Amino acid sequence: MRSTVEDEEPQERGLAAVRSLSAVLGEISGISDCRGPLRRMYCDLARRVKLLSPLSDELKDSACEELIGEKEVGALSKLLDVLVSTKEFLRSVNDGSKLYQALQWERYTKKFQDVTDQIEKALSALSYNKFDIPEEVLEQIELVHAQFQRAKERMELPDSQLLTDLSLVRNGNFDHTVLKRLSEKLHLRTINDLKRESIALHEMVISTGGDPEDCMEEMSTLLKKLKDCVIGENPVLESLDNQTCLMKHRSPVIPDEFRCPMSLELMKDPVIVSTGQTYERSCIQKWLDAGHKTCPKTQQNLSHTALTPNFVLKSLIAQWCEANGIEPPRRHGNCRDKKSAGHSDCDGAGINALLEKLRSRNQEVQRAAAGELRLLAKRNADNRVCIAEAGAIPLLVELLSSPDPRTQEHAVTALLNLSINESNKSSIVSAQAIPKIVEVLKNGSMEARENAAATLFSLSVIDANKITIGTAGAIPALIDLLCQGSPRGKKDAATAIFNLCIYQGNKVRAVKAGIVVHLMRLLNDPSGGMVDEALAVMAILASHHEGRMAIAEASPIRILVEVMRTGSPRNRENAVAVLYSLCTGDLQQVTVAREAGAEEALKELTETGTDRAKRKAGSLLEVFRRALDS
Template identity: 65%
Template sequence: MGPTAAQEKEEEEEKETEMSGGAGGAVAETLLQVVAEVSALPESRGPLRQMCCDLARRVKLLAPLFDELRDDAVSLGPAELRGLESLYAALAGAKETLRSVNDGSRLYQVLRPQKFQRLFLKATESIEEALGEISLDKLNVSDEVKEQIELLHAQLHRAKESMDLRDLQLSRDLNRALNEGHCDPTILKRISEKLQLKNKNDIMKESVALHEMVISSVGEPDVSVEEMSSLLKKLKDCSLLEDPTSASIERKTSFAKHRSPVIPDDFRCPLSLELMKDPVIVSTGQTYERSYIQKWLDSGHKTCPKTQQYLSHTAVTPNFVLKSLIAQWCDANGIELPKTQGGHQDRKPANNSDISRDGINILLQKLANGNQEAQRAAAGELRLLAKRNADNRISIAEAGAIPLLKQLLSSPDPRTQEHAVTALLNLSINSDNKGIIVKEKAIPEIVKVLESESMEARENAAATLFSLSTVDQNKALIGEAGAIPALISLLCQGSPRGKKDAATAIFNLCLYPGNKVVALQAGIVVHLMTMLDDPGASLVDEALAVLAILASIQEGKVAIAHSDPTPVLLKLMKTGSAQVRENAAALLFSLCSGVEENLEAAKEGGAEEVLKELVETGTERAKRKAGSLLGLICQAAEASVSDSAKT
């Protein structure tokens, strides 16, 4: 006799709940990661400091909610998951707003207050609306957390109505400073105080931010760059008057300019023998000043002036590394940075890419048809270009580089293989490129690189798989390609950086339930426990995080219990950092929930004393976990007494 309709419905609901629970844990982890990233941002010191502090503080207030949801994700239904996904999008937007303000020009922020008011308003509205989609009554969280979220929701609503970035005094001061040739130093000092541009270092950062804003603008910026540069110079002069030390440094720098230090040979153009202003690389790998090598090529020469080798093509590629070194040397020696002359300018083209489509196509031809040396050089160029900025990543992918780089993952030359996998890593920062990489079936080839001889290639392959695994549907594909055993091997044998890359990738992959079983079958628990028991290990946090993910399934609890984890976890709860103590308590609670043998082992190992101390001195989450585990121990003791009485 088959199952009834009611039984089938019940089974379907159980299955949906189980799936929601797995997804819920992943969403909660992702949300906590965003909160951590917001917390890690430096505190804003500019004119929008209060707005940034308020927004960051409100984001951080959500952490206890995500903590509790991560610990009990099974209670999340599809509707709650959708609400949390909306909240993730809102928090990611808020993080981007805070980051752009921290990295941006302070002068621009005060000259365009309405623009930034709209940014903060949008971030605040998005979080408020996302919280409104979540029914707190349907979440299995404490009353304390519910109260906190309700208060936060009300704060966000009020914040929308009271958002105003205008500072009338500052506006008047800026107007006078911009329009008066010789501005009153008192006014400039007030502006410096408000914008926190008080010393040479602050002025330098503002100059860099202003420059980045200009070169990344599509078309002309919506402010006068000349006016902003002029104002910045006035503020710099004012800061030097206020700071005699800086003024002294300026005088020394001025003196240094007249000493004419010896220019390093590598910084001289082989043709002009002068300091290079705009170094570029030709196909033989030699570097020249752009204007001089261009004249050489325009005259019909087809060879490299220095080596006399025949040039396979006449395209030149900017040598960004050397240009940066020249800039650092000039700064250290008090020499004004050389300015490029002629038609070529430092400013990026309209699409903000560092290289033209023709230049990219030439590199791709070398990937496809060049000899081993040419392929290695071209892959290295693409690796650097893809690292530099978002527009390069788009241009390189659109030109068709990904299939060619995928082919080079199986190159017999270790350096070419390393360049290819690192170029794919840099390209994968773009979400669309992730899809292209997967569509080209590059994942199995990346996994093979994990087993190569080059440690750097293995590390970057692990980082690439982590990048791709941030898309949920890729987690299963990466697991099926055999990545987890190879990552475990790197976790055991790699350099400190390689081990960290491997642990991070494994953690992310194990958010998919099927990969947890694969990791357990590959024997990961033994290696993770070894890391916990190693006094010199630097990956205790990562090992605890992966173990906590594995402990969310029954097979994981059993495997971890067989390794006798209680003594190690109790030791960590006594001597570890606040974060380690918290995570160790959470893991031990997970292991003991519903498993009498583990609970008995914890009690016999002296857990009660350690847990009582943690309740007094731990973080909020550590206190909750320690208190809950003490409750389980007390319940077990009461049940034992009751059973004895009945006997």
């Protein structure tokens, strides 16, 4: 017999893959509909992928059973990789240049076929019989699989009129009728559409490091012709254009995107740096010549110092100048200090002074400095970057052990605010903060404990940290806060526990720490406002056999059935998920559930519940029927 660790290893990886699979499908479902020449292929692919969502929902539960092996994990991981690539491809099409897509029709058609083929192969590698998937879901997935099989053999035919019109304009025929048809076909019908197209072309220049396919000039010219066509079709815009002479006597407002972020002046020679930001060439060159290696606007490190001309933006600025009756700028504006262009109150010298105060031996000085950093880190994203880069994190971690309760509160809350920045999360963990945060969670003031719980939740977003936080002893302390904290503290504790228990090993820790008894108490006290959180945690614990055993011993079926009848849609979904886990393979629990009136509640749920609740309710009714037949 293999060890428990060996048994759980593929299961852990399978669960991680299924969770990621569900998240990716959710992201794909959230991508908006595409317009433009690739709309049909885009919509067909997105629709088929979205139909895989019920599969991921069911895999969440069946993957929790001890049936999953290395082969299944490999197949799930392959499907995940393919869907991640699909998501990025769909997003690139949705956000991309419609002009470029039309010009590169054959390339995109081939890419759609390749993506379809990869998904079909990944689905073929899944052994559905290894998972406990309801028949109706299995039938849907088989139908979707068949659609992918047919689609990979089918070549989408191009729009012949579109290709003809593109050929005409590429040969210099800018007939108004042709341009109007192109405007309709490419969904570039309004000024806003054309602005989005110009941004897409701009992004393409950045990603390719220059002129993609040597057709940027051609696309810029066509974009200008389409803009003239759109203005000609819109009398309001045309009348504005005809009022140029009036505008000469006024100072037009320069659009923000036409101003250099450093000088705040209209750009004459816009260039792109490696972070994707655009600056006036002379200003950014002076910045680089001064020895700076970061992007002035984002503070990100520059991967290289090459400057790429932003042809599209330069063309748009010229058009704007012409439309407003002003001469393009002939001189570069003076570069102002970058701080004058930003909205951050981040002051490097001031932060360094606060860090010196953190090192002070005077407790009051330390407390005041930690409090000020706490407020600065809360205020905005720029401050969080500046404070971390100045080296504050190790000093704040050290103050977590301060004998002064208020200093400790300030330090843990400052770390909470800093952890909002993704990069800072790893810096906080690298500074060995987790054991000290857990110590604050155990022994600090109530405010410090609650903010420590929120900090642990923030850090646990990174999967590797879930294990570190669990082994540091956080879960029993979080359960104590769940019982003793303020309403806000209880919710922070429950959220942290839920997130930590995504990792199987932490489920065991929570069960052994006696969490189920406390969850039952919260479920039986709706006035406490913790029913939602208690059910969510119970649902995730029920996916582990030790969790199921502990929940069954607490006799929760009566309250679960009541929630299924009267709870919120989300709570009804979680209640039926817990009941499904309890009753599957346990005739005694089935009997108790039927006696508690679960069948009537389940039938109602199949009609009025969320999609997942309907599926769970239907599957549980099938469990009841099989139990009666046996």
